[in-house]
Amino acid sequence: MTAPDLSDPNLPNLMLRLGLPAMAGLSLNAAHQVVDAGFVGQLGAAPLAVLALLAPFAGLVASLGVGLGIGAASTVARALGAERPERARQIAGLGFCVAGLLAIGLWVVLQALCLPVLHLLGTPEESLSLARGYFPVLTLTLSFGLLQILCDFLAIGRGEARVSLRTLALCFGLNMALDPLFIFTFGLGLEGAAWATLTAQIVTLGIWALWFLAPDRRPEIGRLALLGPILRVGLPEAAALAVTTCGFIAVLRLSAGLDGVEAVAGLGLALRLLFLMILPLEGFAIGVQPVLAHAHGAGDAPRVARVQGLLILGALCVGGLAAALLWLGAAPVCGLLSEDIRVRAEAVAALHWLALAVPAVALRLVVQIGLQAAIRPRLALVLGLAPMGWLLWPALALLVPRRGLNALPMAITLAACLSAVLALALLRHGRLSPDAMGVSA
Template sequence: MAPPDLSDPDLPRLARKLGLPVMAGLSLNALHQVVDAGFVARLGTEPLAVLSLMAPLAGLVAALGIGIGIGAASLTARALGAADTQMARAVAGLALVTALGLAAGLCSALWLAQAPVLGLLGLEQTDPLAGLARGYFPFLILTMAGSLMQIQCDFLAIGRGASATSLKLLALCFGLNIALDPLFIFGLGYGLEGAAIATLCAQSVTLGAWALWFAPLSRRPCLDRIAPLADMARIGLPEAGSVLLTTLSMMAVLHLALVLGDTATLAALGLALRLLLIVQLPMEGFALGLQPLLAHAIGARDPARLRAVFRYGLRALIGAGAGTCVAILLLAPLLAALLAPGPDLAGQTVPLLRWLALGLPALALRLQVQILLQSRIDPLRASCLGLAPAGWLLWPLLALMLPLLGVAGLAPALTLATLLGGALALWMMRSAPTPFQPREMSHDPQS
């Protein structure tokens, strides 16, 4: 199936055609993570706590993958908007080679630094969780490398408008992963390690399918120029920094839950964060699906089109954020009971989930403004906005609230930081110069 025409005047239909597949793909990701946690929860509270504490490690590598991928997707769409197919192929080659090098280097470094990393997470040698963590860690590292390469393939396809292809292959990966989880975790008796082994098997199959998709000459990656690498970094580094800081902050917050609370506190917060992914990832997916339209409008020098796409996405995302916030507030006990291994843990999860849900409308606003800033290659403001909720806003709030509330202050601090991040996005959207006057429209998209 040929990718859709990014200049199609029927914007609502085109936005749905691009945004909904990416949203569905990340919804499958969220479903996979929740189901994965559900299977591990059957092994007991301690394996669930280890999974919760170590899951953000994957974000350290994924942050770089997302940074490269967003830059590559934006440059690909801009090149196609300027009718430069060779540039689009060159961007793909640079993105994949860069990702492969980073995967090898960073995963090797993590492998060698296993003991210090587990120590930083609070898993000391005498801790009963340490044995589980040591067995799981090597397999987790290998899944990080696979995820980084998959991220590049997904973003490159999205940049070409092939969101449907991305959805199909994400469905293949996550569906196969979910199907293999019970086999490796319970059937073959690998326990917690089995969850990572199932992921490795699913990733191998999916990357093979991506290799076939990139085989035709029209989209085959090449390395005939390296100039786009600078723009790729300028576009993607703010988002990479945002994801990286978010990951480090989540690791630190989960560590605080263990230190200030106990294993059950950690497991409950981990469950609440995973359940919230059911909403967060689809919203991020829809915003990412609209990014090619924003970047294409910039490449085509069409400010009116840029304005229309931005406003359409803003209405859709804020509506979804408000609706799901209400739904989670009402259904939190049911959602917690579906995954928690017992009523006590479910009872601890419910208030955390409700607190976190309050920030969803503000998250929606921040996502859409940040995607626009990335498409406009406005790295300073994009970085400032992206680093706000899990960085320079969160930690002062934790410093104020933890001495007063103890471990009970973790979720309110996370929510308040998200709300303030939404307020910052609103200020940026309304401040001069307006976001509908992109500075780079005067730039050559091939620069």
Template sequence: MMVKPKRAYFAPDDLNDPALTRLIFRLGMPAVAGLSINAVHHTINMVFVGMIGSHEIAAITVVLPILMMVGAIGEGLGVGVATAVGRALGAGDPQRASITASMLVMLAIPLGLVLTVAILLFKRELLILFGASEAILPLAEHYLAIVAFSVTLTMLQILSDFIAISEGNTRFSMWTLMGCFALNIVLDPIMIFWFDFGLAGAAVATIISQIAALGAYFIYFRRRIGTLHVAARFMALRIDVLKPVLLIGLPVTLTSMLSSISFAVLFTFAGFYRGDDGIAGVGIAMRVLTLGMLPIVGLSLGGQAVLSFAWGANNSRRLLGASGTLLVLTSAFAVIYGLVAILLRYPVAAIFTNDVEIADIAAQTLALTHIPFVFFGARQILLVLLQAQGRARLAGFISVAQNGYFLLPLLFILPHWFEFEGVLASLFLAPALTALMSLGILVVILRQLRDNSSSNPITSFNSIASERVS
């Protein structure tokens, strides 16, 4: 049997492959694995920090929201560049795709440096804002002062991941993340305990791992293993290229930041009405919910490359087929996962706690949050379909709905009338309203695509491109 060459294994998949389901699985499953690896990475990192002491855990916890906001900026730019690159490749314009990718890599460096300076200048104020007490403030400041220097590395790594995914190479992204994760796990005990750096050792281990990951991407782009050519000669600032990236990416960043704010408010109200038990119970349910979202988000990330490519190629039949396949796959998983979480809510809650009161709150929250979760797949596919089409305003409107203009107002209204039950009602109503709105819009868009597909397989999309970003 002939061994597949390494270059062929890491080469991008053919985004025009007629076997749509197989292609989506090939692209989506490595993305799912990458997201899962990242989640496990943070968990194990926390375990090593926990071996130092409770104050160190508290310090890294209050730093986390700041790092999440940095990640939100990177994620927004990543989604924006991925959709723009996919459309350019589908339109048969690899040079524009390379210019887009190269320009965003160039911009990530000054942006990361500005964020680093801002964090260093205002680190104490930021940490106090996110709840650092006097006891943990010195530890948190020291840790944040070190990880602030990794902001540029974080931005570059996120962008590189999305660029590789956009050209159909989720495998390289997955293996790079796995290598980064493995190196970080090896370095954590060495830096923390052997060199006796303590909490600072965890930060140094993360930075070294990021440098290694970026080294892998440097080789990937330098040797042109993929389709794109990320090079200095393509790095001139072009507003016509940057505009569609920002219009798609900014709502994604805003959504992530709103999610952080919403969860802060959620846990504040849960703690106000039910104390630490309320925070713990709701926290367990949200952790289980997030775990269920990972496969759907991963599949949609892989599928987004196919959708963007089909839109760029003006192939409405393929766009419709890929959307339908993604909708079936993600909805089937959402329904199965949601029903299992609802039916087994008490055994699931018992996995996380032996406290009867906390388990009861967790079980109740699990049921209420996983009823609307069965529609999460449809909402996610609508979002990536709109992003692939460049319909920035509508994508942004859907993106910020659940944790923005639905959840936050509900949290400020319902608990005032119904106390803790109002908190739970907000967690049910926000995704339920988002699901209803998303389903209505998705039906309209799929009908438009079906009409175009039946009348002309290769169409200009004039009837649905009024919001397309040029």
């Protein structure tokens, strides 16, 4: 199959061809998260609470893979835009070396720190034995996940978003099919959800190994200096995601302190449904980012500006529609995912606030990927740290004493909206200008 031409003059068509598959891929990820919660929710509030508490921790580890992947994808696309395909293969080779070392190191460290991590996350005592059985298999899925994330982003960086979609569809589809088998038929309960994920990951990584054997994309180990551009783009994204997941961990711990296991389960379920709307929007932006990076590599400022304009318009329109769907569907969907009345009530109340954050999140994502493509890592970091970092904590301090448990989704929404205002300010002052790319291809 011929790779898409990232310099195609038909921009709307090119953006749809790259963005929609990546959007579908992350939609499958979000659907998988919700289906997982639905199956685990049938086991009771305690397993669902453990899943909710450990999901942000999994996101914290995955942030390393996403940061590395985004950095590699952006620099690969810029190298291709500068007509240097051998450099693109060397970047991929270095990326795999770093991801492999991270995967092994993390697995060893996490095995040794099982109990301290569970206590740090605020796992209730009555759920601790359940979490201890789940944690070792979860850490294996996190290590394999780092490699899988890098494969996805390297394909997207080459404009092969459809290949990424097919492998994600295989992985998440197989995972959802295996969930009831491992959880109920084999009687593994919560641990079965992790075993289903691990099985699907091993199959998917085998497919990726075959894909990367092709001569034009076979990774080569290049000079260590090539890590510089990867890290300049990737580290701010990894830091932003890490802060975001730490924010979610803190919010879930607060919910446990304010109203117990049911509050954790309800808010955790609401956050999964929020991601069901946000991840597709993020996927589209990630899929289109190589077009921006390629245009920067080619020095085509008008093309950069046009892509940014189309992305912003789409973010506001689609984000508004997604918010309406989330608001209207909160009660019926939560009723399907949990039989516990208190869990459902907490989830619906949270979703009615969180739905309002969706358009703001979409706008912030578009501006952030524009900063990454332009190699403006410091501004990308400041913007990425805003919603669940330096803007969230003042909002929590202001609202929690007055509104209690309801303050948690309110604070998340307020911080997201203020982050969107910051993104608009960066746009207004030309901070995404291709005249300040910072790093050559």
